[in-house]
Amino acid sequence: MTFRQFAFNNVLRNKRLYIAYFLSSMFTVMVFFTFAIFAFHPAFSDGSVNQNALFGMAVAGGIIYVFSFFFVLYSMSSFLQSRKKEFGLLIMLGATNKQIRLMVFLENILIGFFATVGGILIGLVFAKAILLVAENVLIISESLNFYFPTLAIAVTFISFIFLFFCISVFVSFILRTHKLIDLIKGDKQSKGEPKASIVLSILAALLLIVGYGTAIYVKGVLVVYAMIPVIIVITLGTYLLFTQLSVYVIHRLKRNKTIFWRKTNMLLFSDLSFRMKDNARTFFMVAIISTVAFSAIGSLYGFQSYLTKGKEVNTYTFTYSPWKDDSKELIEKDIRTINSVLQEEKIDAKMEALELTYFETHENFSSVLIVRATDYNRFAALLDEKELHPNENEAIVVEQSDAILTQESKGSEILIDSTIKLDSGQEIQPSRAIVSNVLSVYYGYYVVNDKIYEQLGLPVSTDMSAVWKAKEGQTEQVIEVGRKLNEQLEHKAYSVDYTLYEINKAFGIILFIGLFIGIVFFVSAGSFLYFRLFADLDEEKRKFRSIAKIGLTQSELKKVVNRQIAILFFSPIVVALIHGSVALTALSHMFDYNLTVESSLVLGSFAFIQLIYFLIVRFFYVKQVKRKIF
Known part of the structure; x- marks a missing residue:
């Protein structure tokens, strides 16, 4: 078996860990390719049709491309952290640091290549449907007929192969291996009891209360002046919420004997503080990214609703x-x-x-x-x-x-x-x-x-x-x-009617682009949660296998796992939904216009999508755990 075959087999055998990274990367490629199909459509070849739409697509494509770089980079760094034991075994078998770097480089290039090809193929399958939707949403007088987008395929393929190549080189260059004993026992070494500062926990609550209160209280033009300070305060409060306040609350619950010793709560809270502390940065990033998606789409939809209410008046x-x-x-x-x-x-x-x-x-x-x-x-x-x-x-x-x-x-x-x-x-x-x-x-x-x-x-x-x-x-x-x-x-x-036509023609572009970017952010946030959940799966299997030997039943296992997954999966999403609702409330105060219906529709839609995503992930997660125990 050659070294290239070894890297290829290594990806296939770790497909459970790589699947979220692969699918998310493929989705971002597909969205970028969709924008490229619009940009190079023959209907726009004369340069005189819907230049605002073309400019918006170009900007959106750039945002997605830049975000894809950081998303892939973060995902790869997370994968490498979870593979310490694997690297330790390879070193024991004689692998050098150079060979490990080469293996990581080849794996990432392999995943990037298939994600790029897969995203382009899926984009081609749905291209006609997307063109029809865009033709109506963007109110384009020209007919966007299907064509074979040779130039769009070339631009997308070259752009993302270059992106994955740069990330592969960067990751393999900065990759550092620790001492062999640390790599082999990395997942077994005690992390120590997570500690939370009471002062920082109180500060987290105060920052969020002050941020929410200010955002809801101010009205009119004051919303604009308060926007940046409120964003800074709530962002800092969110970080302390996951790193300090959540751990402190779990500690208080564990000290309450009535709650801690009730049925299977002991299993639920036993290492929940560890997982909340370990995943704090991931939860913080997911909450902020999701908030941006909720607020952006909700603001665009609400603003369009505000502008198009003229026919009722x-x-x-x-x-x-x-x-x-x-x-x-x-x-x-x-x-x-x-x-x-x-x-x-x-x-x-x-x-x-x-x-x-x-x-x-x-x-x-x-x-x-x-x-x-x-x-x-x-x-x-x-x-x-x-x-x-x-x-x-x-x-x-x-x-x-x-x-x-x-x-x-x-x-x-x-x-x-x-x-x-x-x-x-x-x-x-x-x-x-x-x-x-x-x-x-x-x-x-x-x-x-x-x-x-x-x-x-x-x-x-x-x-x-x-x-x-x-x-x-x-x-x-x-x-x-x-x-x-x-x-x-x-x-x-x-x-x-003519005024609404012009508003929809101009604003439909922004809403269409904002929706796609928001979906990319939201899917990426869900992928972060998926990876963090399944990265700890092997450790969870060992833990529940040991507990099953002393009488843990399947129904009790399912209840504990369901609660634990729900807390880890929905904690950042619930925070993001609250952030989004406060942001949209502030927007309604700025325009003196009630956005309750629009906010409920946007936030409710994302919450429903996240619930479906959770049910699918939970099914496979519980199935994996039960397979190793019963």
Whole structure:
């Protein structure tokens, strides 16, 4: 058997340890290859189509490539730490340090080669489906037909073979072997009782409390100023949480005889503090990486939701608002232009126009809009909204739907407590407030009886608004009309469908890229946990084999192993979920917009994926342990 065959067989015989590293590497190659397929697609060959998408893909590919380097490097260093005994046996059999380095180099090159080839092949299999998804998500007018991506394959293959080569050289160069006795007995030497500082444990709790409290308390622009200090405080608190506070809590639980001596808890807590201490840095890194993934995707999804809520507030198909200094003749010309374009695109739409009059009523407002009931009802008829019929001594406050604006940002409460003064000296007290999108006014407005309106006197200022409501099922034509009017009328004509189309076209790129990067981070974090769990498997087998000799049953073994795996597997993920929820809460405070639904959807989806991943890992882990015992 040659030395190359020896290295190849060594990888095959340790496939349980290498599988997470191999699959994660293959996944990152596949994602990078997917971006390369987009970047070199023939639809983009002229350089004029969707340049933002191309730039975003290039940046995302660079981020994935750089992250892949550090991920593979960390994974390899972890593998080498778990193979001390193997290196010791090889040295006993006569292997030199140079040969061990060469073996590690060949193993890593072998895994890197097959991970690269496997990632490219899987990317080719799913390329058509991914192109179809991208064509719809990115709102690309060109058709992204499937093609054989020769250039993408070449770039991906060369890039990752070079990456694995550099890492293999680096790892083999820095590899150091310890004394033979340390290598042989590395997994049997006592590590000593893990110790935790009470001061540092308290500090960890205080840092997290202060960080969370600050992130939740600050609002508006203060969120931006507090962001960096909060991130630093919570990051430091997270590190101390896993290195100090978790070990301290386990020690306290072990001292509680009621808990420690209950059923199989003694087995659970016996070496849990050791494993928490040994895996502290891994848990810290997994928690931070997962938090970045949760926060990034949640922020992107929430921001898109915030921007695309406009249709719930402005339900008219088109809204025309002239500039302040526009003449009456120019306004009439603009309206004729809008009607002309609607006829060209054969859009059936009903129109209503209104002169908006603002009156001085309250010191907190320079002026407030007051509308006749008949004018309000004309606009309400377009939306099939309920009409208003106030009495002569009644005024109704109308506030905008809170689809975007929160209660703190509106003045409806001030309006309901104010009075409307008439020329005769009489004052009208508002009777009630309703929520409606018939007229979009930020602070709300009054609807009064027509007779009362005539007694208001001279308005402080006037404005003009015209709206069109088209029938359903004409979205494509409406978007085209919106584009034309946006060019011809200098943004005086607003089309909610066209605006949402442009937002989704621009923001869909960011969301699509952010989703892929977030998934890469999340999968990598799960791979770290998988490796750390299975790296200690041989030691766990020996421990449970010894305990089984004194009467440990299969059901008790399964219960202990399940609890131990769950604690180690979900500890960093739960911390990351809490971090992510606090970050998204801070984001909602910055925009004064409720992100509860979006946050729950993103965090819930990741939690569900992690649960499925845990069930799969647990099944194989328990199976491996039981096979060696019963």
